[in-house]
Amino acid sequence: xxxxxxxxxxxxxxxxxxxxxxxxxxxxxxxxxxxxxxxxxxxxxxxxxxxxxxxxxxxxxxxxxxxxxxxxxxxxxxxxxxxxxxxxxxxxxxxxxxxxxxxxxxxxxxxxxxxxxxxxxxxxxxxxxxxxxxxxxxxxxxxxxxxxxxxxxxxxxxxxxxxxxxxxxxxxxxxxxxxxxxxxxxxxxxxxxxxxxxxxxxxxxxxxxxxxxxxxxxxxxxxxxxxxxxxxxxxxxxxxxxxxxxxxxxxxxxxxxxxxxxxxxxxxxxxxxxxxxxxxxxxxxxxxxxxxxxxxxxxxxxxxxxxxxxxxxxxxxxxxxxxxxxxxxxxxxxxxxxxxxxxxxxxxxxxxxxxxxxxxxxxxxxxxxxxxxxxxxxxxxxxxxxxxxxxxxxxxxxxxxxxxxxxxxxxxxxxxxxxxxxxxxxxxxxxxxxxxxxxxxxxxxxxxxxxxxxxxxxxxxxxxxxxxxxxxxxxxxxxxxxxxxxxxxxxxxxxxxxxxxxxxxxxxxxxxxxxxxxxxxxxxxxxxxxxxxxxxxxxxxxxxxxxxxxxxxxxxxxx
Amino acid sequence: xxxxxxxxxxxxxxxxxxxxxxxxxxxxxxxxxxxxxxxxxxxxxxxxxxxxxxxxxxxxxxxxxxxxxxxxxxxxxxxxxxxxxxxxxxxxxxxxxxxxxxxxxxxxxxxxxxxxxxxxxxxxxxxxxxxxxxxxxxxxxxxxxxxxxxxxxxxxxxxxxxxxxxxxxxxxxxxxxxxxxxxxxxxxxxxxxxxxxxxxxxxxxxxxxxxxxxxxxxxxxxxxxxxxxxxxxxxxxxxxxxxxxxxxxxxxxxxxxxxxxxxxxxxxxxxxxxxxxxxxxxxxxxxxxxxxxxxxxxxxxxxxxxx
Numbered sequence: 001x002x003x004x005x006x007x008x009x010x011x012x013x014x015x016x017x018x019x020x021x022x023x024x025x026x027x028x029x030x031x032x033x034x035x036x037x038x039x040x041x042x043x044x045x046x047x048x049x050x051x052x053x054x055x056x057x058x059x060x061x062x063x064x065x066x067x068x069x070x071x072x073x074x075x076x077x078x079x080x081x082x083x084x085x086x087x088x089x090x091x092x093x094x095x096x097x098x099x100x101x102x103x104x105x106x107x108x109x110x111x112x113x114x115x116x117x118x119x120x121x122x123x124x125x126x127x128x129x130x131x132x133x134x135x136x137x138x139x140x141x142x143x144x145x146x147x148x149x150x151x152x153x154x155x156x157x158x159x160x161x162x163x164x165x166x167x168x169x170x171x172x173x174x175x176x177x178x179x180x181x182x183x184x185x186x187x188x189x190x191x192x193x194x195x196x197x198x199x200x201x202x203x204x205x206x207x208x209x210x211x212x213x214x215x216x217x218x219x220x221x222x223x224x225x226x227x228x229x230x231x232x233x234x235x236x237x238x239x240x241x242x243x244x245x246x247x248x249x250x251x252x253x254x255x256x257x258x259x260x261x262x263x264x265x266x267x268x269x270x271x272x273x274x275x276x277x278x279x280x281x282x283x284x285x286x287x288x289x290x291x292x293x294x295x296x297x298x299x300x301x302x303x304x305x306x307x308x309x310x311x312x313x314x315x316x317x318x319x320x321x322x323x324x325x326x327x328x329x330x331x332x333x334x335x336x337x338x339x340x341x342x343x344x345x346x347x348x349x350x351x352x353x354x355x356x357x358x359x360x361x362x363x364x365x366x367x368x369x370x371x372x373x374x375x376x377x378x379x380x381x382x383x384x385x386x387x388x389x390x391x392x393x394x395x396x397x398x399x400x401x402x403x404x405x406x407x408x409x410x411x412x413x414x415x416x417x418x419x420x421x422x423x424x425x426x427x428x429x430x431x432x433x434x435x436x437x438x439x440x441x442x443x444x445x446x447x448x449x450x451x452x453x454x455x456x457x458x459x460x461x462x463x464x465x466x467x468x469x470x471x472x473x474x475x476x477x478x479x480x481x482x483x484x485x486x487x488x489x490x491x492x493x494x495x496x497x498x499x500x501x502x503x504x505x506x507x508x509x510x511x512x513x514x515x516x517x518x519x520x521x522x523x524x525x526x527x528x529x530x531x532x533x534x535x536x537x538x539x540x541x542x543x544x545x546x547x548x549x550x551x552x553x554x555x556x557x558x559x
Numbered sequence: 560x561x562x563x564x565x566x567x568x569x570x571x572x573x574x575x576x577x578x579x580x581x582x583x584x585x586x587x588x589x590x591x592x593x594x595x596x597x598x599x600x601x602x603x604x605x606x607x608x609x610x611x612x613x614x615x616x617x618x619x620x621x622x623x624x625x626x627x628x629x630x631x632x633x634x635x636x637x638x639x640x641x642x643x644x645x646x647x648x649x650x651x652x653x654x655x656x657x658x659x660x661x662x663x664x665x666x667x668x669x670x671x672x673x674x675x676x677x678x679x680x681x682x683x684x685x686x687x688x689x690x691x692x693x694x695x696x697x698x699x700x701x702x703x704x705x706x707x708x709x710x711x712x713x714x715x716x717x718x719x720x721x722x723x724x725x726x727x728x729x730x731x732x733x734x735x736x737x738x739x740x741x742x743x744x745x746x747x748x749x750x751x752x753x754x755x756x757x758x759x760x761x762x763x764x765x766x767x768x769x770x771x772x773x774x775x776x777x778x779x780x781x782x783x784x785x786x787x788x789x790x791x792x793x794x795x796x797x798x799x800x801x802x803x804x805x806x807x808x809x810x811x812x813x814x815x816x817x818x819x820x821x822x823x824x825x826x827x828x829x830x831x832x833x834x835x836x837x838x839x840x841x842x843x844x845x846x847x848x849x850x851x852x853x854x855x856x857x858x859x860x861x862x863x864x865x866x
Contacts, residue, residue, distance in 0.1 A: 057643035064602070141613040143594070146603050159605070161612060221644040242653060243816035244726055268725060269811040269820070272709055276717050277725050313599060435591030435829070442601055454599035 045555035046262040047535065049285045050274050054243050054267055058224045060209045061134040064143040069206045073545035074248050074263065075231035076209035079109045079128060080200050081547040084539050087364055087460035089200035092547050093232065104195030104497050109203065111186040116253040117212065118236045125188040127210035129181050135207050136177055138162040144207050147458070150199060152191045153177030195495040197502060201459040206545065234258040234550045243267060259554035284535050284555070288528040290350035302530060309540025310362030311525030313456040314355055317415065318519050320449045322480035324394035329516060331391050334384035336373045336520035339418040344522065348414050351528050355521040357514050358465060362542035365462035365506050372514045373521060377422045384423055395425050401440065401448035404431035412452065444480055457542055462506035466490045470513055481518035567850050571843070578842045579835065583627065586834045587620045593640040593829040614640055616831065627835065637832035647836045651818055657727060658817030662802035664737040669745035674791070677752025678784065684757065692749060699746025708739045708812045725814050736813040740806055744798045751791050759787040789859050796852035800845040
């Protein structure tokens with residue numbers, strides 16, 4: 001899924017600092033009250049958070065952005081969800097883990113008894129089927145339809161042109177797909193194209209939640225407004241003032257009622273303003289940006305309110321494995337080992353964790369023992385010395401391509417400097433505008449030689465990382481890495497039913513990726529928030545849309 | 560006069576057409592698609608191609624333009640690509656009232672302080688009063704709105720809890736954004752008023768008016784001011800258009816649910832229908848504002864014949 005990062009001009013943050021000094025000088029009394037009150041949950045408690053911008057869409061079968069998913073998953077519940085601690089799929093609307101056929105290609109989930117939508121209507125297995133049907137329907141034009149392609153018939157139907165293709169063919173493709181999802185009482189069975197142990201994770205995503213056919217029909221284009229956006233999840237979307245806020249209230253018909261009575265998501269665009277609102281007690285939670293750290297360090301009250309958690313992205317230096325000098329593994333290894341990740345975090349990135357392997361902490365498959373790429377100038381120089389003459393020649397005019405911004409420039413200058421100091425290699429900075437950069441890194445033909453990129457998780461499974469990004473079946477030409485050994489490992493692991501064996505295979509693949517230095521991993525992003533003392537049990541996880549994430553948080557009385 | 564107005568109104572049609580043509584071409588020539596948003600989690604190529612086909616942006620650009628103009632003539636501005644399923648007319652319709660209210664308030668405030676300040680400082684040239692007004696004008700022009708906004712938020716919002724700074728609804732909410740928005744144009748207008756007033760009071764007809772024994776008040780108001788305001792009126796036209804169509808930065812900072820932010824957001828998002836509609840709206844308002852100024856000219860200065 002995609003994250004939007006709030007634009008905060010460096011100047012703004014400087015001003016925040018100045019502003020804080022002003023406010024410190026003018027503040028009367030003790031400032032905002034941080035009294036926690038008693039520890040008991042306030043049954044009428046309200047939590048106010050910031051979602052940044054107006055969501056582009058909150059249609060579960062269309063959306064792909066983090067804050068959009070945050071709306072859907074408060075209001076709907078999928079068949080599965082994820083354990084807060086381990087990230088493993090656990091039953092949600094489903095009663096139990098699914099029954100899997102012996103060939104691994106059929107998954108049968110049984111719904112819990114007595115499930116209801118927030119308006120009281122009983123929830124049936126057919127409602128889930130309708131959700132999946134919308135996902136794969138080409139007329140929905142969903143951004144994440146591809147996550148459903150593992151269900152037989154989804155890809156063929158979704159790939160058709162709903163306006164121009166022969167209606168009879170469209171109907172036939174639809175039927176083929178619908179036949180692969182069968183309903184029997186409270187049971188729903190999915191027929192898959194291949195064995196896919198990661199299907200439980202897909203069943204925990206927002207894409208297959210039970211949107212209501214009657215409400216979608218009733219609301220038409222506007223069905224995502226509160227009157228018809230009726231779900232089976234912990235909250236009811238009771239108000240949506242566009243560009244301003246969304247208000248959720250507790251769904252009394254949900255099987256595990258939320259502890260909060262009300263959750264308000266405001267849309268404050270600018271980080272500096274959101275920070276001011278947090279200090280003014282208008283927000284209960286504020287995600288900290290690097291620029292805020294100095295202010296927070298200088299304020300004992302704020303410092304106590306900091307909570308850390310994992311992020312969901314890994315950032316790396318991308319090498320075009322198909323172009324000199326990076327066709328030569330020695331060069332890639334040399335580049336990967338010749339920058340000091342700890343210094344990068346301390347001096348440049350500020351928030352994050354050094355990375356020497358691909359999968360980020362908080363995601364199954366995170367491998368803290370994989371340290372092949374660790375900072376080691378001697379080893380880096382030795383590797384470079386073994387590089388082929390052609391590769392060495394190509395080092396002479398090396399361009400470092402990046403999406404132009406003041407912040408990226410600082411980052412890239414740091415790398416430029418590290419490679420110059422530690423390897424004696426001069427790379428020229430090559431800024432391009434952000435949309436162009438996105439275009440360039442998408443296609444193998446236009447992939448720059450050396451660039452900075454990241455990957456963010458969609459769900460808790462190694463398949464979403466290793467297979468999706470670095471295999472020869474990767475959804476887009478990420479770095480042009482091709483390794484038969486890597487492919488064999490991940491493709492076998494994708495289908496392996498035994499969890500232990502599967503994890504082992506992915507780990508081997510991941511270590512191969514690091515030692516081949518397909519890319520040089522830099523850091524894992526991390527979440528740092530400020531949280532008011534009256535907020536309790538607010539979980540920070542990589543994905544942040546687990547069922548318990550919504551139901552467990554509560555507030556105590558504020559005064 | 561009426562004929563002139565009608566001719567000018569008719570001229571708006573071809574101008575709008577060319578604005579549309581140029582905007583459309585530029586928007587589509589810029590690389591990128593409305594559907595690839597983040598390099599760190601790109602959608603698969605096939606998905607983007609499918610979405611482009613679905614929204615009709617895979618067709619040749621001239622064909623898309625013809626379709627667009629056809630829909631436009633029928634009053635259909637299209638649906639936003641980024642805010643899925645929401646018609647552009649609805650998005651603009653919801654925000655324009657707020658933006659216009661803020662803009663008109665800011666304009667009135669700017670005029671209310673800039674014209675008196677400009678006149679006074681011209682009449683009291685090189686006195687402390689003049690220097691004070693120059694200081695205000697210089698601060699207003701040189702310090703960007705978002706800087707002033709952050710200062711105000713911290714002082715009046717966070718420290719003294721005097722004014723709300725998030726959202727929109729009550730009159731208190733509009734105080735700070737109105738003030739910040741008025742500051743820039745107001746400062747500029749102060750300087751223009753001062754300069755043209757200084758020029759006017761040195762003119763022969765002012766001396767004549769004085770020598771025939773008119774009271775100072777009628778010399779200033781009746782003779783000097785009327786002529787001094789002509790350049791000011793020229794500036795007010797585009798300033799009005801700018802204020803009414805909103806400010807991206809001010810609206811973002813104070814969370815005002817207006818349309819100003821769409822000018823920038825829609826371009827970054829390659830949201831073609833939004834880009835077109837916001838640009839055309841802006842062009843239209845500028846043209847109307849300019850026409851109004853031209854008509855006002857005639858009233859202010861009989862030497863200018865508007866026909």
